[in-house]
Amino acid sequence: MILLSKQIVDGDEPVLPLLDVSIKRNAFGRQLDSFEADLDVPMLGDTPVHAVFIRAPVVEHVGDDVDVMARLDDGRPVAVRQRNVLATAFHPELSGETRFHRLLTTMAGEFAEPGEGSGRRRHPDPPSHDAMTMPVRAVRRLGQQRAGRVRSARITDLAALGDLSRLSHGAEARFSDLDGADVDERVRSLGLPFSTGQIRVFSLFRMPLGGFGTHDQLYVYEDAQRLAGLLRAERDNRDEWTIVELDAVDDGTAGDIRYRLVQHLLRDASKRGAARFHVACEDSGGNVDLFMQAGFARYGEEAILFRPADRPLPAPLDEQAARRARIRATRPLDALLLARLYTTVTPQPVARLEAYRLPDWERQGSQWRVPRSALTPILRFADIESYVQERDGASGPELAAFLQLGVAKEDQPHYLKVLSLPGHDPSPLIEYGLGLVAERTTRGTGRELASTFTAGLIGGHAREPAVVTAVRTYDAPLDRRLEEAGFESIATVCLLLKETLIRVAEPAMVPVATR
Amino acid sequence: MRIGVLALQGAFIEHLQVLRQLGVEAVPVRLPSDLDGVSGLVFPGGESTTMRKLIHRWGLRDPILDSRAKAPRCSARVPG
Numbered sequence: 392m393i394l395l396s397k398q399i400v401d402g403d404e405p406v407l408p409l410l411d412v413s414i415k416r417n418a419f420g421r422q423l424d425s426f427e428a429d430l431d432v433p434m435l436g437d438t439p440v441h442a443v444f445i446r447a448p449v450v451e452h453v454g455d456d457v458d459v460m461a462r463l464d465d466g467r468p469v470a471v472r473q474r475n476v477l478a479t480a481f482h483p484e485l486s487g488e489t490r491f492h493r494l495l496t497t498m499a500g501e502f503a504e505p506g507e508g509s510g511r512r513r514h515p516d517p518p519s520h521d522a523m524t525m526p527v528r529a530v531r532r533l534g535q536q537r538a539g540r541v542r543s544a545r546i547t548d549l550a551a552l553g554d555l556s557r558l559s560h561g562a563e564a565r566f567s568d569l570d571g572a573d574v575d576e577r578v579r580s581l582g583l584p585f586s587t588g589q590i591r592v593f594s595l596f597r598m599p600l601g602g603f604g605t606h607d608q609l610y611v612y613e614d615a616q617r618l619a620g621l622l623r624a625e626r627d628n629r630d631e632w633t634i635v636e637l638d639a640v641d642d643g644t645a646g647d648i649r650y651r652l653v654q655h656l657l658r659d660a661s662k663r664g665a666a667r668f669h670v671a672c673e674d675s676g677g678n679v680d681l682f683m684q685a686g687f688a689r690y691g692e693e694a695i696l697f698r699p700a701d702r703p704l705p706a707p708l709d710e711q712a713a714r715r716a717r718i719r720a721t722r723p724l725d726a727l728l729l730a731r732l733y734t735t736v737t738p739q740p741v742a743r744l745e746a747y748r749l750p751d752w753e754r755q756g757s758q759w760r761v762p763r764s765a766l767t768p769i770l771r772f773a774d775i776e777s778y779v780q781e782r783d784g785a786s787g788p789e790l791a792a793f794l795q796l797g798v799a800k801e802d803q804p805h806y807l808k809v810l811s812l813p814g815h816d817p818s819p820l821i822e823y824g825l826g827l828v829a830e831r832t833t834r835g836t837g838r839e840l841a842s843t844f845t846a847g848l849i850g851g852h853a854r855e856p857a858v859v860t861a862v863r864t865y866d867a868p869l870d871r872r873l874e875e876a877g878f879e880s881i882a883t884v885c886l887l888l889k890e891t892l893i894r895v896a897e898p899a900m901v902p903v904a905t906r
Numbered sequence: 907m908r909i910g911v912l913a914l915q916g917a918f919i920e921h922l923q924v925l926r927q928l929g930v931e932a933v934p935v936r937l938p939s940d941l942d943g944v945s946g947l948v949f950p951g952g953e954s955t956t957m958r959k960l961i962h963r964w965g966l967r968d969p970i971l972d973s974r975a976k977a978p979r980c981s982a983r984v985p986g
Binding site: 393394395403406407409416445482483484485488489492493495496498499500679680683684688689 | 970
């Protein structure tokens with residue numbers, strides 16, 4: 392709808408001004424980012440259309456030649472038609488709705504018929520030759536073969552990988568000193584705070600060595616006897632792969648190198664049975680464009696909140712206080728309740744994409760990929776615990792909040808992830824989690840070393856460890872509660888996902904031949 | 907009849923599936939040459955800013971406008 396509208400209120404220039412409407416983007420506001428509604432569309436029959444709105448635009452003004460096909464209860468148009476253009480503010484393709492596509496097909500048929508009706512005319516000329524060839528030439532240049540090639544990394548690459556990694560981290564540090572430079576001139580990377588200068592989870596040495604593990608894949612781009620790019624992906628037990636690093640030295644072709652690395656991964660991983668690919672990245676340096684061109688769908692945004700090491704942690708809560716606040720450790724039996732809590736706090740389209748299953752929640756505590764966040768890769772090097780807070784619901788006790796805690800085993804920040812019902816204040820649970828971090832790091836054996844390293848790397852002199860957490864945009868006001876607990880926002884990252892196979896929830900229902 | 911689905915970004919696979927389910931020949935459109943012989947074009951919902959960049963980058967804007975009187979098109983929402 393936005394692409395086709397003639398006017399975008401407070402926005403950019405129109406792209407393809409074919410529809411005489413003015414549009415306001417994201418006008419339903421943050422709380423109403425996504426919603427579903429049953430719409431009456433008289434043109435399509437009596438059965439209402441079930442419409443899924445995801446960060447939908449609002450039509451502010453409609454031109455005289457535009458028919459409004461459907462409105463919300465408050466009268467705002469959400470489906471319009473002008474001659475041979477049909478536009479909806481919702482996703483007809485997500486709810487099993489076929490009538491809009493059928494109508495479009497009918498319209499295409501009508502307008503394609505030569506000389507039919509006075510208001511319908513065929514385009515007089517085919518698109519001109521110039522218009523067709525110029526862009527194609529540009530495309531060919533983008534995909535041009537370079538001298539280099541992508542291959543799996545070998546142990547002998549370690550030194551070169553070290554250089555590449557050092558370059559990317561060094562460049563990042565240099566630019567963050569200048570403050571405000573968001574584009575790294577020498578190396579393009581995913582821009583995740585934990586893989587670059589600021590937190591340095593993946594230190595120089597562990598990064599390449601980890602790449603040779605059985606579950607990781609490390610690809611390099613070799614160009615005239617040097618390594619110009621690297622991609623590292625981790626795979627977990629659900630055949631889901633997560634791209635955690637994608638760096639390329641920028642001599643003007645970093646975009647090409649990175650795109651080829653991603654394509655190589657997609658091809659190679661498909662052969663190994665990968666079903667889904669995840670990546671979290673900063674929306675800069677062409678990151679999001681690159682992944683979208685490779686077929687990734689962007690489904691969310693997450694704020695990374697960081698609690699510096701120099702802020703003292705609250706004292707651990709004792710057993711009785713915890714019981715009074717109704718906080719307890721999770722049990723395998725909580726799976727159903729946890730799944731319910733997750734679906735309550737997560738917009739349906741996101742839940743559909745993330746597609747957690749009950750067994751994922753049963754393994755809660757050891758299966759650390761659920762619930763997923765941009766930071767879950769750091770949990771590989773942490774001890775995971777999880778807790779819930781109960782409250783009395785309409786039909787007996789229910790889970791009001793969930794806490795996942797990753798106590799760092801290596802020099803990285805501790806991890807904390809909270810899910811909370813919108814009307815619930817999870818502050819006691821957050822404080823409980825921070826208290827546990829304090830307890831584990833002062834009493835645990837062998838962990839003092841890790842926390843000292845962390846404090847040193849983060850740059851503070853305090854011996855308290857740093858804690859990091861991720862909050863989805865729709866989790867508000869959870870970010871406020873975390874800020875009250877001493878966290879501050881350090882980055883916003885986009886979450887993207889690509890599915891290569893259709894997953895079957897119940898394999899028994901599929902004929903043997905197609906399994 | 908052949909309907910194109912702009913396959914630069916967003917939920918284009920779902921649109922292709924719905925159209926094929928209706929028995930329509932649905933083709934992904936990535937290059938200007940993919941627009942040949944297409945009677946209609948679907949713009950899937952997605953990030954409008956990204957989509958704008960990609961439309962420009964892949965040189966699709968003018969070919970789409972050139973064939974506009976011929977091709978009806980549908981767009982499912984586009985947020986920012």
